[in-house]
Amino acid sequence: MNRTLNVVRMQLVNRATYIWVPLIILGGTLVISLAIFGLIASSGADAEMFGGGAQAPLWYFGVVGVQALTLTFPFSQAMSVTRREFYLGTLLTAALTSFVLAVLFIVGGLIERATSGWGLGGYMFYLPWVWSQGPVVAGLFFFGLAMLFFVVGFCAATVYKRWGNLVLTIVLVSLGFVMIGAMWLVGQLRAWDDLFAFFGSLTPIALTGVMVLVGAMLAALSYRMLRRAIA
Amino acid sequence: MTAVIEVKNLTKRYRDTIAVDDVSFAIERDAIYGLLGRNGAGKTTVMSILTAQNFPTSGEVRVFGEAPYENATVLSRMCFVRESQKYPDDATPTHAFHIARLFYPNWNQAVADQLIREFRLPVKTRIKKLSRGQLSAVGVIIGIAARAEVTFFDEPYLGLDAVARQIFYDRLLEDYAEHPRTIILSSHLIDEVANLLEKVIVIDGGRIIMDEDTESIRGRASTIVGDTAVVEEFVAGREVIHRESLGRITSATVIGALSAEDRSELALAGLDVLPVSLQQLIVRQTQNAAHTDEGALR
Numbered sequence: 001m002n003r004t005l006n007v008v009r010m011q012l013v014n015r016a017t018y019i020w021v022p023l024i025i026l027g028g029t030l031v032i033s034l035a036i037f038g039l040i041a042s043s044g045a046d047a048e049m050f051g052g053g054a055q056a057p058l059w060y061f062g063v064v065g066v067q068a069l070t071l072t073f074p075f076s077q078a079m080s081v082t083r084r085e086f087y088l089g090t091l092l093t094a095a096l097t098s099f100v101l102a103v104l105f106i107v108g109g110l111i112e113r114a115t116s117g118w119g120l121g122g123y124m125f126y127l128p129w130v131w132s133q134g135p136v137v138a139g140l141f142f143f144g145l146a147m148l149f150f151v152v153g154f155c156a157a158t159v160y161k162r163w164g165n166l167v168l169t170i171v172l173v174s175l176g177f178v179m180i181g182a183m184w185l186v187g188q189l190r191a192w193d194d195l196f197a198f199f200g201s202l203t204p205i206a207l208t209g210v211m212v213l214v215g216a217m218l219a220a221l222s223y224r225m226l227r228r229a230i231a
Numbered sequence: 232m233t234a235v236i237e238v239k240n241l242t243k244r245y246r247d248t249i250a251v252d253d254v255s256f257a258i259e260r261d262a263i264y265g266l267l268g269r270n271g272a273g274k275t276t277v278m279s280i281l282t283a284q285n286f287p288t289s290g291e292v293r294v295f296g297e298a299p300y301e302n303a304t305v306l307s308r309m310c311f312v313r314e315s316q317k318y319p320d321d322a323t324p325t326h327a328f329h330i331a332r333l334f335y336p337n338w339n340q341a342v343a344d345q346l347i348r349e350f351r352l353p354v355k356t357r358i359k360k361l362s363r364g365q366l367s368a369v370g371v372i373i374g375i376a377a378r379a380e381v382t383f384f385d386e387p388y389l390g391l392d393a394v395a396r397q398i399f400y401d402r403l404l405e406d407y408a409e410h411p412r413t414i415i416l417s418s419h420l421i422d423e424v425a426n427l428l429e430k431v432i433v434i435d436g437g438r439i440i441m442d443e444d445t446e447s448i449r450g451r452a453s454t455i456v457g458d459t460a461v462v463e464e465f466v467a468g469r470e471v472i473h474r475e476s477l478g479r480i481t482s483a484t485v486i487g488a489l490s491a492e493d494r495s496e497l498a499l500a501g502l503d504v505l506p507v508s509l510q511q512l513i514v515r516q517t518q519n520a521a522h523t524d525e526g527a528l529r
Contacts (some may be wrong), residue, residue, distance in 0.1 A: 003303060006333040013326045014319055067320055074317035075327070077284045078373070079334040080306040227301075230285050231317070 007081060007089020008096070011072060017064060018097050022057045026104065029053035030124060037122025042173040049122040054108075057101060058149045065094070065153025069161060074231035083226050090154070091219060098146035106135050133204050141204045144211040155218045158225045193217075233260045235381055235413050236281060241290035243276050243437075250276045252437035253290070258381075261411040265428035265445075266419055267513060273437040274417040275314065278383045282311040294381065310335065310379035312370035314386045323360075324354040324369050328376070335377035342406060343376035349398045363390030371399050375406055383414045388420065402425060421510035431509070435517050445509065452512055453489055456482040457502035465502060470514045484511060 012018055033051040040049060070088050076086045108125035117123045131138045158166045186192055202210075243251040253364065258264060266274050279285035281292055283299040283306060292299060299305045315413045318327055324347070329504055330475075347354055350368040353361070358369060371387050384403075396525045404427060407414060418424045422456045431448060433441035441448070443498035457461050459481040466483045473484040497504055 003307070003334065006330075008328045009333055010319075013330055014321050016321055018318075071317060072319045074313075075319055075322075075330070077282075078310075078312045078316050079330060080282070080309055080311075080379075081334065082283075082301045082303050082306060084301055085303060228286065230279075231313075 001210055003081065004085045004089045004092065004137040007076065007085055008093045010076065010079070010081075011068060011090060011093040017067065018093065022060055022064075022097070022101065025057045025060050026054075026101075028173045029056040030108070033122065033124045034120070037118065037120040041120045041122070047121070048117065049120075050126045050127060051122060053124045054105060054127075058146055061094075061098070061101075061146050061149040062153035064097075065155075066157040068093070068150075069157035069226075071224075073161070073229070075157055077231040083229070084223075087223050087226055091151075094147060094150040094154075098150065100141050101146050102139045102143040106139045109138060110135065132206050137205050137208070141208045141211075144208045144215065148211045148215045151218045151222065155222045155225075158229060160223050161229045205230045233258045234258060235295060237291075237293040238277075238281070239291045241277070241280065242288050242291060243273075243280060243285070244288040249437050251280070251287075254434070254437070254439050256432060256439055256442050258413060258415065259430075260413055262429045263407065263416065263427055264432065265421070265424055265431045266415055266417040267419065267431060268417075268434040269419060269462065269517065272434045274490050275385055277434065277487045278311055278415065278417060279313070280386060282309055282383065284307070284311065284313075307336065308380040309382070310374055310377040311383040312373050312385070314367075314370075314389060316366075316370055318358040318369075320359075322358050322513055323356060324372075325357060326367055327358065327373065328354075331373045331377060335379060336368045337378035337410075339378055342378075342402075343372050346372045346375060346398075346402060349397055349402070364392060364395060365390075367391050368395065375403060378406070378410055378412065381415070384414070386417055386419070388418075388423070394422065400424070403427065421513055422508050425509040428509075432514075433513055433516065436500055440518055441513065448509065448512060449506055450488055452484055452486050452507045454482050454484045454505040454507050455497065455502050456480065456505055457500070461500050461502060465497065465500065473511050486515075 030053065033053040036051065037049055072090070073086060081089075105125050109131060110126075112118065112123050112126035113131075117126070130141050156168060158171075159171055186195055234257040238257070239255050241251055241254045242249065253370070254273075254277070266277065268274050276285060281294065281299065282289050283301065286300075294305050295308065297305050299309070306358055328340075328343055332340065346352075346368075350365075350372070352368050352372070356365075358366065361369070366430055367387055367389050368391065371384070371391075374382050374384050374387065387399060391399065400423075403414070416427065425445070428445050431441060431443060431445050432439060454473075455465060457480065459476060459479050462483055464482045466485050470486040471483050472486055475482050490503065494504070
């Protein structure tokens with residue numbers, strides 16, 4: 001257990017990756033969003049505005065997931081860390097940082113709610129649907145989303161580590177085909193309306209559940225692949 | 232004689248090439264081993280399988296009596312920094328040593344600090360910006376300061392200048408004398424490391440062609456130096472693996488232990504006997520093995 005916690009410290013030893021860069025991305029997008037809100041508000045528009053800037057640090061989590069494997073895994077092997085210790089420690093690190101990110105999002109959302117969108121009517125964190133079940137569920141939602149991004153990056157990097165670029169590309173292209181196939185099927189069944197209605201009826205907590213489920217499946221898959229990965 | 236590592240019938244196959252071919256050997260506690268062989272002989276593959284960084288196709292590996300794969304108790308007693316070791320993005324040597332201290336219970340910071348000074352390693356520079364020699368120095372420092380019970384050095388001298396290499400050999404020996412442990416040093420610069428080695432395992436084409444004490448290998452051949460005519464007379468009928476002449480002086484390396492009669496004959500003839508370079512013997516042996524292989528194929 002101690003060694004697993006040391007993996008967390010190993011991942012966090014370079015604070016730029018997990019702390020400073022995501023904070024800069026988050027701060028940067030916030031400032032840019034506020035500037036845009038300000039521009040629009042000053043032009044006389046009087047509607048509430050919702051920006052998508054909050055997704056920026058989430059994409060970065062996907063990149064971190066890739067780097068955690070491709071760069072830190074080989075070093076963990078030189079530190080005589082088992083694959084299991086590396087896997088658990090790395091996911092724990094992702095969970096910790098996702099938690100911090102979720103807390104920041106909640107704080108941001110609460111500020112936006114209290115100040116009616118920074119006094120400009122502009123919202124980046126306080127997205128009505130996400131917050132419809134309260135701040136705790138919104139926090140869980142952001143946490144689940146950040147973890148999902150991380151695990152997707154981690155899983156893709158594991159495929160790359162095990163079988164190389166070619167196989168990873170084939171997997172991604174195949175996923176694309178599956179998506180197209182599914183869309184075709186939905187079209188054939190004339191089920192687009194039902195599908196949208198279904199997504200529309202989903203509550204944030206239900207979607208969080210789906211994300212956690214998908215994330216857990218990908219995480220389990222990553223572990224099975226990592227067990228036989230060579231640094 | 233306790234074996235810390237036991238390998239039985241180890242084979243590693245990559246698609247159509249055999250990197251390690253049915254190899255068996257044992258590594259004893261508290262000794263310095265040379266794992267010698269040409270590039271691509273299978274040295275790194277063997278070491279990475281022993282440390283569970285890689286997987287055998289077949290065969291068995293025991294370290295401290297247990298299988299090393301996913302075995303934290305066994306792995307934490309071993310240290311293997313690869314020749315082409317990757318480090319976390321943007322990590323500096325300071326970061327790397329800080330992490331190593333977390334994982335190696337016997338880590339000695341004073342030793343690490345001394346080596347950092349002697350290698351003149353810039354510890355605040357990102358590792359990916361370091362030169363090849365400085366990169367090797369990072370691995371060498373981790374290997375020595377970790378004081379793991381079994382430590383592997385994989386061609387540790389790559390890119391190091393002559394002074395730095397000497398520092399490595401000196402500090403390794405010093406620290407080994409104070410804290411005996413098992414050290415496995417892979418190298419193709421045989422003569423340079425020869426003085427460190429107590430035991431030698433030579434691997435060629437994925438097979439072990441020599442597994443012996445350095446002393447007994449050395450005793451198997453000798454170099455005779457003296458007046459050309461007298462030397463030639465003495466070596467006539469013996470197997471000469473190397474011959475050098477300068478003016479009327481010739482030095483000839485002959486295979487086979489010298490008997491007491493040989494020695495008195497040499498003394499009488501005024502010829503000198505010098506120890507043989509390990510490198511010459513091993514090169515010779517490796518070439519022989521290659522020939523026998525070809526023979527076997529035909």
